Amino acid sequence: MPSSSAFLANQKDALLLLSRILLVILFVLFGWEKLLDYSGTVKLMNMEGAPLPAISALVAIVLEFFVGIALLIGFQTRPLALVLALYTIGTAIIGHHYWSVPPADHMNMMIHFYKNLSIAGGLVALGAAGPGRYSVDRG
Template sequence: MDYLENENVMHPMDMTLLAGRLLMAWIFLHEGMALAFNFDAAVTAMAKLGVPEPLVLAVIALQLAAGLSVALGLLTRLGALSLGLFCLSTALLFHADFANHNEILHFEKDLAIAGGMFVLVTAGAGALSVDRFLERRIMASNDKSPRPLRRAIEKGIL
């Protein structure tokens, strides 16, 4: 049976995408919460690296919002793209001291996470996601106009 023949059947790929999304989102949700709950210490530590307080707020917001996006599978590609670019930036800006083995490990970890996020951008969230739920609801309504998120809000789906 073709994967797309029966959308009501649970496929191993759907479970794998869900597990992958949750595992990748966890690091961002955990770190975003840790930074938020220890905000003063985070601002102090980041200031030593030349990161101003407004940027610390933006990082916390990005980690929490995009982390939730990936975990829930809502606007997944956008959340994953944001986090992938964030990881590339972090690797290049903060972990490029290749004389330090620990920094090399952080650099490689950030690259690996970015790679996983870019795969998610390509693959999408899978069947076990808010994205797919909204897609099914919109398709069931026979509304073929562009802007699925706007349609979902206007129809009371989201």
Template sequence: MDILVLIGRILYVMVFFTSAAGHLTQTAAMAGYAQSKGVPAAKAAVLGTGVLQVVGALSVLLGVWADLGALLLALFLLPTALLMHAFWKETDPGSKQNEMIHFFKDIGLAGASLMLCALIAFAGDELGLTLTGPLFDLD
């Protein structure tokens, strides 16, 4: 069972490492996009969310307070869905569909992050193949 959880953690964080790489290497372009969506301090927000994704994903991947890492990823995803993918504001059908897909992807990943946080915190030290136990205790 532990190996399945580890494989799941590896697969789960891949999307965040990929996204973080874009945030940290294409900051200007991403900041321009974020600014067009009304995000204040767009460059700082892009860099901050890139770092947040790296920290959260590394935490989940390595099993270092992985429950906290999963929570950090949810805290990235929920505002991102609302601010960056507000499909209800779009008038062009293609843009609306694209934003809706990204919105629900982020919402679904946020839900998975919250479940992962709870499951790791509940499993406690019985979850193997981690460097530390969870930060939170949900016994």
């Protein structure tokens, strides 16, 4: 009977595809919403205190939707995964600053902050591992 590590090694490409899908689903869905409602996205960026809200909205749309799609299909996976990881850390700091919210919002913001950091960790791992065989990059 093969060991679990041998099984995982044999399924590496399928698991990397699954990883790409699971990591970007959130970005693609919310990036699409931002794309469809650009003015609402600008208002949200302004409410969150993002610098240059109109430009921040464009950056969010490009990174979430278009980079998300690129990662989904495995195009330029290594560098784009790292760029999206940095973006995700930035959104944690700008949008989920649990250290400066009222006590009633503290736990919710803290959960979202650390969830962003966890997603960034997955993106860094994807950047290190590459997209796998089932991708445009094929590696």
